Every structure is written in C-alpha cells, then in structure tokens.
Amino acid sequence: MTAPDNGHIWIASFVEAQAAELGAATNTQLAYARDLKDFGSWLTGKGSSFAGATRDQIEAYLVHCDAQGLARATRARRLSAIKQLYRFAFEEGWRSENPAIQITGPGRDKRLPKTLSVEEVDRLMEAATTHGRSPADRVRNTCLMQVLYATGMRVSELVSLPVSAARGDPQLLLIRGKGDKERMVPLSPDAREALATWLALRDEAEEAGRQKSKASSLFLFPSRGKAGHLTRHRFYLLVKDLAVEAGISPDKVTPHTLRHAFATHLLAGGADLRAIQTLLGHADVATTEIYTHVLEDRLRDLVLDHHPLAGKA
Template sequence: MRAPDQDLQWISTFLDAQAAELGAARNTLLAYGRDLRDLVQWMAVRQLSFAKVQQSDVEAYLISCDAEGLSRATRARRLSAIKQIYRFAFEEGWRDDNPALQIKGPGRAKSLPKTLDIAEVDRLLEAARNSGRREIDRQRNTCLMELLYATGMRVSELVSLPVSAARGDPNLLLILGKGGKERMVPLSPPARAALSEWLTSRDAHEEHRATQGHKPSRFLFPSRSKEGHLTRHRFYLLIKELAVAGGVSPDKVTPHTLRHAFATHLLENGADLRAIQALLGHADIATTEIYTHVLDARLAELVHQHHPLAQQPPEED
C-alpha cells in the first residue's frame, strides 16, 4: 500500500485501522489523534513529515514536550502514539523502519490512586438522593452513583449504557469495556432498587417526549448531547457538585475515585484479586495489584495513628 501524501492522511488512515481491526475505544482514538496532530504541527515548523522523521527528530520532539512542562504521563502517552503509528506504517510498507522503536519513554510516576472511605461514599450517595431540582433528577443522580459504586465501571461505560442492558430487574449488568470486551458485573440491592426507580421515571419521560415527535433514546441516561447520552464532562461536574453537597472534599472526588473505592473496599473485605480484576475489566493483573498497595498504605497509616507504641513520648523539659 502506497503511503499517503499528507501527514493528516497518515493519522486518519491509522485511526481508521485502529477502530476497525482492534476495536479501539473512541476516547483512545481521540487521544491518539490529538497527540499525533501536535507532532504534525511541530514537524511542519521544521519542514519534516512522517515519511522523513528520524529517531533524533522524535527525541527532539520529546525534549520540546518536556521543555513545555508537560507531565511524564503526557509525554509517555505521546511517545506511545508515535510508536503505534510507525509500527502501523512499517506493517503497511509505508516505511522500512520505526524511528521511535528504540526510544525509551519517561515512564509514569508511580502514585497510589486516590480513594474514599466508606463514610465518604455514604455521604456522596446521600447527597445524590437529595440533589436535583426535580424528583426525576434526584432519581437519575441516585442511579448513577449507586451503579458506579456497585460495579466499579469506568465513567465512559456508565454514561453510555444502553437501556436494554437494564431491563428485567437484572442481577447482573453486561458492560462493553475497552477494546470491545464484554464483562458481567453483579448489582447490589441498593443499586437494583435505584435502577428500577430510575427506569420507571425515565420511561415515562421518554413516552411523553414521543408524543412530541421525539425518537426514543437507546441509552439508560439520555441527554440532548451530540452523543445522545449524558457526557463524561457533565457527570464530572455533577459528582463535584455532589461532593460539595455531601461535605466531601471535591479535590478527592472524581468519577474514577468511585472506581478506586469500589476495588479498595472489596479488597479490604477479603475479595480475591483475580475477581476484582474481572470486575474492573483489567487486561493485566498487574494493573489490579495497585490496590494491594493502597490497602497496605492505609493499614500503615492506621498503625501510625492508633498503635500505642507508634506514639512518640513527650520530650522532658
């Protein structure tokens, strides 16, 4: 296959292949596209192109990213995107080498994920039950939060849930995760109750909209957004509002924090690490193992705070 003439065509062809062959998630494709377009802008100033770039050029680009003050995680992600497009180009015969292959990334800072204790989660759930101008808003907020904490879903998985997955008072939800992989997650009794209540109100609202000529939504959490469902950004703002209402520091709370709380609380109560891996949809057990470190850190903190031998004796005058 002949290489495209324009750099943006390289990107679009690469992204199309990622979507068709690997089932890459939309958010992953958007991130690849943003990172690679940034590289194209950098190359244009230097009269370079994907076809001409050498290893030294990729290294120079990464140095410029560092000079801009970009985080290690962002630089590592950009290098990953560059390696991926050049691996694709090599396989397609557009180039006979991969100029990024031998470059080692900056790595990611090893930090423990932020989580919440059970009391904080309870306050968030209580805030969801009482926040919203209308009853239907409060029911939706409660359902969102109960499902998120009960299942550990990614926020993109939650907001895009099809309503068909929630029909019939299910004990389990079928979730479409990264790379098009499906997994089943059980629902807690409070989550099932919140889901049932929300479905009743949601369906009544959709029936009313149908009388006004609107097409019924296929999503559990419909909205007027371009996607047709509640957006990740709107839910991010909502959970911050609930944190304030529940007296929980907003800095500690994101949709992903509830996912971390789900995993950490399961582990604290004796759940098997492999089971947690399956529930979270992690491809690699090493990703799930980070929660053992979270638990270790919390146990150490408890010892330092409460064990009598950990208390420093007062200094003598």
C-alpha cells in the same frame, strides 16, 4: 508501498487500523490523533515529515515536550503513539525501518489512585437522594451513584447504558467497555432498588413523551443533547455538586474516584485481584495491581496474628 506525502493521511490510516484491528475506543483514537498531530506539526517546523523523520528528530521532539513542561505521563503517551505509528508504517511498507524502536521513554509516575473512605461514599450516596431540582432528578442521581459504586464502571460506560440492560430487575449488568469488549458486573441490593425506582419514573416520562409524538430513547439516562444520553461532563459536574453537599472537598471527588473506591474497598474486604480485574474490565492485571497498596495493613496483621514467631516479638 510508497508512503503518503500528506501527514494527515498517515494519522488517519493509522487510527483507522487501530480501530479495525485492535478495537481501539473512540477516546483512544482521538488521543492518538492529537498526539501525532502535534508531532507532525513539530516535524513540519523542522523541515521534515513522518516519512523522513529520524531517530534524532524523535528524541529532539521529546526534549521539546520536556522543555514545554509536559508531565512525564504525557510525554510517555506521546512516545507510545509515535512508536506505534512507525510500527504500523514499517508493516505497511511506508518505512524500511522503525526510527523509534530503540528509544526509551521517560516512563510514568507511579502514583496511587485517589480514593474515598466507605464513610465518604455513604455521605455521597445520601447527598444524591436530596440533590436535584425535581423528585425525578433526585431518583436519577441516586441511581447513577448507586450503580457506579456497585459496579466500578467507567463513567462513559455508565452514562451510555442502554435501557435494555436494566429490564427485568437484573442481578447482573452487561457492560460494553473499551474496544467493544463485554463483561458482566453484579448489582448490590441498593443499586437494584435504585435502578428499579428510576426505571419506573423514566418509563412514565417516556410514555408521556410518546403521547406527544416524541421519539423514545434507547438509553437508561436519556438527554435531549446531541449524544442522546447524559454526558460525561454533566455527570462530572453533578459529582462535584454532590461532594460539596456531602461536606467533602470537590477536589477529591470525580466519577473515576468512585471507580477507584469500588476496587479499593473490594480488595480491602478480601476480594481476589483477578476478580477485580474482570469487574473493572482491565485487559492486563498489571493495571489492577496499583490497588494492592491497600493490602499492606491487612498482610501485616495477618503475619502478626498467625506467624509462629510473631508472639515472641
């Protein structure tokens, strides 16, 4: 098959295939498109194209990215996108070879995720009960924080929860995650209570809106914005405000930090790594293994308390 001349067609076809065949999430598709657009622009500046790029040119592009001061993780992600693009092109018959197949990337910095102590999480939860312009805002904020910490959801999963998932005082929530994969996560008693309280207020507001001929929302956390639900950015700002109110540095707290806290506290409490992988919605347990740093103290105490030679030390 003849390769397209237009680089935009290369990117669009590749991204479409990722979505159709692998269930790539929208954010993943956008990230692929941004990275490949940058690579395509660089190739154009060198008088080349996706169809004619060589291994030397790809490696030169990576050197260019390094010279720009891009982080190692960013450079690794861009190379990954390029490799996948050329694997797709080879399978489609657009290229007779994959020029990126033997290129070794810079790897990724192995950094421990930022997390919070149990006491800091408690302070955030308390701040949520008092932060907001109205009683309804405070109830909603409490529900958001309780459900996020109880389930370890991604923020995109939380803000876009359908209201149907909260009906009937559920003990488990059905979450649709990356690639439209579904998983069940349990709710703590505090989260269930906060959810029920918010749902009652939300339904009252929806009923009042219907009386004024306003359309009902399908989302648990509705908004008048284009998305129809609370945005990730708005929730990000809310979490920063709660951190300040709780006396915690806002640099330390993001919605994703609470996801890390969920996993870290579960593992520290004795939860199985595979169970945490399932709850977080990680496709590979290797992604979850970054949390095993919290096991160090527990494993040391286990050896000191139970090994037959430990008492002789």
